[in-house]
Amino acid sequence: GLRPEHIRLVDDGALKGEVEVVEPLGLSTQFYVRLANQQICVFVMGRSDVKPGDTVRLSADPASLHLFDPATGNRIG
Known part of the structure; x- marks a missing residue:
């Protein structure tokens, strides 16, 4: 698991996805990205020029990742 506020927009990141929805929230912007056939939420402070x-x-x-055992659902890291 990974919380939206721990995901960063970068110029050369290993993960690449398409923005589907952008929600300006005043002090922050939340947007949803299609990544590996999953929709993930990204949260950034301030306004973003990202568009659908x-x-x-x-x-x-990696220190922000929360790992779970797929068989039991228990947190392992």
């Missing part, structure tokens, strides 16, 4: 249809690159600090 844009391709973005993303990254995340």
Whole structure:
């Protein structure tokens, strides 16, 4: 698992996806990206110039990942 606020927009990130929805929220912007046939939520502070249809690159600090055992659902890391 990965929280939306731990995902970063970067120029050269290993993860690449297409923006589907953008929600300006005043102090922040939340948008949804299609990545590996899944929709993920990304949260950034401030306004973003990202628009639906844009391709973005993303990254995340591995220390922010939450790992779960697929058989039991228990957190393992």
